[in-house]
Amino acid sequence: MASPIEQFQIKPIIPVINFTNSSLFMIGATAVIVGGLLLATRNRAVVPGRAQSVAEMLHDFVANTLTDATGREGMKFFPLVFSLFMFVLTANLLGMIPGFFTVTSHIIVTFALAMLVIGTVVIYGFAKHGTHFLGLFVPSGVPAWLLPFIVVIELISFLSRPISLSLRLFANMLAGHIALKVFAGFVVSLLAAGGALTILAPLPLLMAVALMALEFLVAALQAYVFTVLTCIYLNDALHPGH
């Protein structure tokens, strides 16, 4: 029987251009997002149908999350935030289909997305505010003797953002899929063991079903958490003063 981590294996499909199952699912996620949204909005109806309602809800949901965190001027980052939310959400949900590869269960992918966010924050922050952006690390109203400590703490907290952002998503997806696989494996093992153990097989199956529901929740929730944190970090780039 395959090990629980076999599902995370990167398997080459076209080795010459490094095209792997991961690449396939990245393209798949992009195709599902763009194709789905274009299909849903093809009628451009004033009174939306079901699919168009979903597309508009996704749009408004991300737009509200962004404007709640950053105000109106944050809308210039809307395409980026919407792309991140849709990519993470779709990659997570595609991974829930048995046999499908989960793009976001690889630390390099989530780290790259997190670096994209932090990179945008740093570059936009310096471009917009210059050295004033460094005021992010110097909170106002702090006694002078405390400042060195505070600045160090703020700096560490800022530098740990891409790590926490990427690790959270990566670890959630990885752990969930491993747990699912372990419980599903129990079912097979118990069935194969025969005798009294076979009767126990439905128990881990029930657990796997419950975990499946939980993992759908986690898949959507982690996409939302990633998006909310992205919005909060972007707010620092827009308004560096505490």
Added chain:
Amino acid sequence: MAQAQTTHAATEAPGGAHEEVGFPPFMTETFAGQLVWLTITFAALYILLSKLVLPRLSGIIEHRRETIARDLDDAATMKTRAEEAGSAYEKALSEAKSQAQSLAQQTRAQLSSESDAKRKAIEADLAERLAASEATIAAKKTEAMSHVRSIARDTTVAIVERLSGRAPNPQAVEAALDQSKV
């Protein structure tokens, strides 16, 4: 790299033993390929969403907002227009009412003045006739009274003639008449 991957694929095909390859997310040799494809697909996603999908979506939402705002505006205009029409109707109605009232009053006043005039004319006529009748009566009465003396004289003369057989002295009769008349 490609060579290594093909040999790796070849070794895992028959045995299916993956344990020795390590934990896939930490296999650094796969990082470059994943990063390249993530860059390509995410850039494509970003471009397609920002140039194609999101303008369309926000266009739909904006169009709906405008449509609703325009419809509400139209409804408000129609409402004010209806209210204007209603107030104009009320005004016309009250005007007509007051006009009718004034007309009625005028007519009533005219009728009453006319009947007054007529009544006065009749009264005047009646008074005139009454006065005329009274004058006539008075005239007749004076006339009658003027006849009383001559009747009394004639009667006296006749009575005296019958009684005495001889006509009395007219002067004595006149004197007696004057005496009794007091």
